[in-house]
Amino acid sequence: MRRPSAELSEPTQPTGPTASRLLWAAARHTPATAVVSIAAGVLAAASSLLAPAALAAAIDSVLAPPAGVGPSTAVLLLLAVVATGVASAALGALATTTGVARSTAWLRRRGVAGLLARGFSGSADVPAGDATARLTGIAAAAGRVPAMTVGVLTGLLVAVVALVALALVDVWTAAAVLTLVPVGVLLARRFARRTVDAFTDYQQTQAAVAARLTDALAGRRTIRASGTVGAEITRVLAPLPALRAAGARFWAQQRDLGWSFALLAPVVRIVVLAVAGLGVAQGRLTVGAAVAAVGYAELVLNGVRAVDTVLEIAQCRAAAARLAAIVDEPSPGPAPGPRQPGPASGPGRARLSGVTVRLAGRTVLDDVNLLLVPGGCTAVVGASGAGKTVLVGLLGRLYRPDEGVVVVDGRSIDELDAATLRRTVAYAFERPALPGATLAEAIGYGRPDADDRTVADAARAAHADRFVDMLPLGYRTPPADAPLSGGELQRLGLARAVAQDARITVVDDATASLDSATEAEVEQALATVLRGRTRLIVTRKAPTAAAADRVVWLHEGRIRAHAPHAELWGNPEYRALFVTAGAAMAVTP
Known part of the structure; x- marks a missing residue:
């Protein structure tokens, strides 16, 4: 996918x-x-x-x-x-x-x-x-x-x-x-x-x-x-x-x-x-x-x-x-109407109603209904190809539904202009890119008005300050000159999402390359700094799913279950979704 x-x-x-x-x-x-x-x-x-x-x-x-x-x-x-x-x-x-x-x-x-x-x-x-x-x-x-x-x-x-x-x-x-x-x-x-x-x-x-x-x-x-x-x-x-x-x-x-x-x-x-x-x-x-x-x-x-x-x-x-052939490639869904600025603030409530998405002739999501509670943390799990990335991409209009609507704080996202949408939804990806001339610009990329303090605080929350401070030029280091591991790259992507200071933060498997100890530290720091913000986390790790308020279990484009991790753990098919049985057993109810 x-x-x-x-x-x-x-x-x-x-x-x-x-x-x-x-x-x-x-x-x-x-x-x-x-x-x-x-x-x-x-x-x-x-x-x-x-x-x-x-x-x-x-x-x-x-x-x-x-x-x-x-x-x-x-x-x-x-x-x-x-x-x-x-x-x-x-x-x-x-x-x-x-x-x-x-x-x-x-x-x-x-x-x-x-x-x-x-x-x-x-x-x-x-x-x-x-x-x-x-x-x-x-x-x-x-x-x-x-x-x-x-x-x-x-x-x-x-x-x-x-x-x-x-x-x-x-x-x-x-x-x-x-x-x-x-x-x-x-x-x-x-x-x-x-x-x-x-x-x-x-x-x-x-x-x-x-x-x-x-x-x-x-x-x-x-x-x-x-x-x-x-x-x-x-x-x-x-x-x-x-x-x-x-x-x-x-x-x-x-x-x-x-x-x-x-x-x-x-x-x-x-x-x-x-x-x-x-x-x-x-x-x-x-x-x-x-x-x-x-x-x-x-x-x-x-x-x-x-x-x-x-x-x-x-x-x-x-x-x-x-x-x-590559200019304005048709994207799924009907053409949006005129877009206008939305409210500057809101609780971060999101709702997907009857959402169906078809890509390349295949139905990726089929009649999905989901409500994200303001300030809550929801984990999204599922086998490869279940539609997890498409589901979380709908909130930021990275994908558009062929059927159904996506509403954030009472407004359809198709009605919001790009600037409002970026203030509303922030993303951290599994393989983030680092646009910008420096690491500071890369962290503040989603928020052009971010100052040095905002960038440093975001890096600290994602535990990226540890390796950035060790670089000769620190935050002024060009991304191409920074020898970054996969985990360090992901922490910079998380820092960028934190710096964006959006009402809803989507973490699309963005801690997959972190070791267990670092991942626990980063998740605890993010839970603190994003307290009160709505979080949607795609994960393949049971500890992350267990830490969420509720889990959305996707199966072949449909929501098979929407419940706390503890309630789902008794299902062997659910347990089989996670990366390591050892990690899963650590949070077995």
Whole structure:
């Protein structure tokens, strides 16, 4: 069963966006840069369309100046057009780069939020290596799509206008160009689907390699202890032949498309020069008009080349589809209504009524009804897979019920905003993460206003101060630099829950790695510091269950019994739930 980590933020109700919706949202997220980029693109397009005509006027004004127009006027006009084009291109490049960076950052934030929410949704896991690939290179590729789309549309618009202008200059040259343009379109259509398919295969296989490598790094101690380094290397690199084949297919398509367009461009230029030159020889065109015809033909040709960018956009959209798959992953249960701040204080009464939770097509909790008495301590026990973590996760909205309601102090938790909910319910997990730059920040992570005294008192209550004080930098030690055992890590997680000072504290098997003596000390200290607070404790140890006021015995997603430990102890199936018979016998009534 998946366990949520303490650093995970509140999952938002997802929309399950498609790649198109995700990219459109990314584009709308940077409106200022988009407007500047489009405006600069339009200005640059206008300059590029005016440039051939201005160049033609400058040439003709020198070779055969018309009355009243000197060469200097035409040349100055040409310089103005060129300068405008250069300035607008520079501004457009700056705006485009900024927009791409902001779109990529926004996509990565959405992807991270989706991955965090995914931990609670019950959907299939995304391997860490695959997730890293989606949030780095894939997000960067997807972030370029809005800017590239604007560029392609502008280029195609310029090509159409340039073709019209070419027809006005010389209809024969325009007819020659128009005859060759469909060839480029047919070439693009021929290679588009194959290129995108090969690119998608390459990305998926690359993600598979990354996922295997990440798994191997996570289990490196087991691999070394088992002497299976060679076998693991073979397993990690097994997809390489498929990766090479996909890459070869992709680059083969790119090569074929490249040389096809490379041959098409000179053919177009030669035909345009021949037709325009013939027009000059026949007196149909001036030299300046012939130069303008060549310039407009080049703009049309650039529009055909934009098809290559269209293929790149298709590849990036394929990347966006993989990113969209992890953005706002659907979580179980109906969409919550508007959330508002709740009361700042309360007794800590919690009630689950008719709660059913289904994850990955399986019913994990089935019609659960439970009342937590304010200030009381309730232990949750059950076999692996009984639904213990999901049950306690409901209070903090880490999971949402498909049916039923969860009410805390008279308010449905779906009505509470995230800040209120975090002040109401605190968690300590079996395998806590330590976000924050220092141990002090990690302890105060759930309570941003926590001062040094609050952090120190919380650490003392969880008996974490003993080893923290021994570190050279104490509470200023970066978590990555602290050599922590599993029990020490759990005590820091308990300290974080204490520092949060919530009305309800959930301890999800968070003392499993402590030795019996330390566990007894920590539980006694927590009982003192959390006196008057509602506590819900998931445990596999009989002494912990015996110390609770009541025990909730979960069996296959249902509450089999809800009674004091002493009353349940006579059932042999209940006794079999605990870790060691010796520990259980110590508290036998």
